[in-house]
Amino acid sequence: MCYFRPLIIAAGLILLWQIIVWLTGAPHFILPAPADVAIAWWTNHMAILGHAGVTLLEITLGLLCGTILGVFSALVLAYFRPAQRWLLPVLVASQAVPVFALAPILVLWLGYGIASKVAMAVLIIYFPVAAGFFDGLRRTDPGWTDLARTMGASPWTMLLHIRIPAALPALASGLRVATAVAPIGAVVGEWVGSSAGLGYLMLHANGRLQADLMFAALFTLAIFAVLIYFVIDNALRRALPWQPDRSTLQKEE
Amino acid sequence: MTNSEKFFQPLSPPPAIRLSRVNLSYEGSVLFHDLDLELPAGRVSVLLGPSGVGKSSLLRLIAGLEVVEGGGSVKFIVSGDQVSDRAVTPPAYMAQQDLLLPWLDALGNVILGQRLRSDTPDRSRARDLLARVGLDNYAHARPAALSGGMRQRVALARTLMEARATVLMDEPFSALDAVTRLRLQELATKLLRGRTILLVTHDPMEALRLGECIFIMSGRPAQLTEVPSPVGKTPRDPADVEFLTHHAELLSRLGAAEAGF
Incomplete structure (x- = not known):
């Protein structure tokens, strides 16, 4: 049942979509029927998958760099008090600027290639990862650190054996948020200026009134985004098996 | 002593612990003012008192988790006048939560x-x-x-x-059900025998079962009063008549301490 539910929901939505097309009689360049989109996908599937590969690469690189940068910043923020005083306001202020506003500048500086899109994705991914991990590092159970101190822990072993493992669940939730928003960065980057990627394909198809191709690209993007989230979420669950979903309840017992 | 029992003994002889003129304040209120306390070597000392009086703070002070204010000191006396600081014989620490990672x-x-x-x-x-x-x-x-x-x-x-030759226990059995608590008290007493132990508890029954010296902490700044503990080897049998007399007396003393707090 659990595996069929998404399929049933998808089938229901497609049916609803077809009914709307029938009822409104909208022209196919405004709202194409599901069958038109399927045909458009099939005739262009090599191009769509090629563009999807580019977008996927941008998202993956963005996640990788954003996570490394976020984890590193969180460690610096947690361990150097001056960094907290000087860097934290900058970090928060940087989030006040909409990433979309930065897209043209990044394209100007980094060009029409993949670099500006990866940079966009990094900008979006960085904050939830850094904020989540930093929060986790700050909120180590004081009982654990007390125990470690009576056991003669050095600052380094305390970080390695207590603080970092204790903060991993917080890092994981930051990563989940980051994964969910990562495609935004890549696609916005592609809209502003690029020659490849699903965002580029959608803009291109839109300009030629190829609504069916645009929808085909949109659905491909949605499926890829869900797949990435699923893969990351699964990997995180496997990596942190001690973190059951009911842990907060257990603590209250 | 068999070989396997030796295996579980601490590396150094148990020290006596001497607190002299210890001061500590917490959020503007003075918890301890020139507090003195001597815990005998190799014995189980129990600290009883109303909650919030500073039992855990005293334990944390001895554990080195709080800094002694003013000119007071916490000394670990190994034998005779040989005084060691915490670095030589650091105490082990057991808290109410098991603190397992x-x-x-x-x-x-x-x-x-x-x-x-x-x-x-x-x-x-x-x-x-x-x-x-x-x-x-x-x-x-x-x-x-x-x-x-x-x-x-x-x-x-x-x-x-x-x-470690010293073990500081902050209500380690209080979160357990009655039967499990009795079993663990027995196990802990057996395995930790011969070490200098400070056990903080709010349970007079536990104090009388395990304590070789019993202290009641009350008031602010906190005062310590030593009360007589029952004779006999620990863990003591709670069904004993002498035990019950002590229990009643300790309860009334604790009531007085609570009222004065």
Whole structure:
């Protein structure tokens, strides 16, 4: 049942979509029927998958760099008090600027290639990862650190054996948020200026009134985004098996 | 003493602990003002008192988790006048929560101290200690898979692993049900015998079962009063007539301490 539910929901939505097309009689360049989109996908599937590969690469690189940068910043923020005083306001202020506003500048500086899109994705991914991990590092159970101190822990072993493992669940939730928003960065980057990627394909198809191709690209993007989230979420669950979903309840017992 | 019992003994002889003129304030209110206390070597001292009076703070002070204010001092006296500071004989610490790390299995939690000191973990000794607390089959179980009593037994094995001559216990049995609590009190008394132990509790029954010296803490700044403890070897039988007399007396003293607080 659990595996069929998404399929049933998808089938229901497609049916609803077809009914709307029938009822409104909208022209196919405004709202194409599901069958038109399927045909458009099939005739262009090599191009769509090629563009999807580019977008996927941008998202993956963005996640990788954003996570490394976020984890590193969180460690610096947690361990150097001056960094907290000087860097934290900058970090928060940087989030006040909409990433979309930065897209043209990044394209100007980094060009029409993949670099500006990866940079966009990094900008979006960085904050939830850094904020989540930093929060986790700050909120180590004081009982654990007390125990470690009576056991003669050095600052380094305390970080390695207590603080970092204790903060991993917080890092994981930051990563989940980051994964969910990562495609935004890549696609916005592609809209502003690029020659490849699903965002580029959608803009291109839109300009030629190829609504069916645009929808085909949109659905491909949605499926890829869900797949990435699923893969990351699964990997995180496997990596942190001690973190059951009911842990907060257990603590209250 | 058999060879295997020797194996579980601390590395150094148990010290007496002497607190002299200790001062501590917490959020603007003076908890201790020139407080003196002497805990005899190799004995179980119990600290009773109303909650919030500063029992845990005193324990944390001895553990080195709070800094002594003013000119006071906490000294560990090994034999005669030979005084050592905490660095030589650091106390082991057992809290009300078992404080097991959820990402490590029972064995990993027992060898935690060695890993924190970057020593080579002695896994076979850790296994022996887990067997000693009756958990030989749970060496690779994560804390989430263990009951409250089992978790506190892992914590006991972790404390023994540290081989410290001083053990500070902050209500380590209070979160357990009555039957589990009695079993663990017995196990802990047996395994920790011969060490200098300070046990903080709010349970007069526990104090009388385990305590060789019993102190009541009351007032602010806190005062310490030593009360007579029943004779006989610990853990004592709570059904004994003398025990019950002591229990009644201790309860009335505690009531007075609570009223004065």
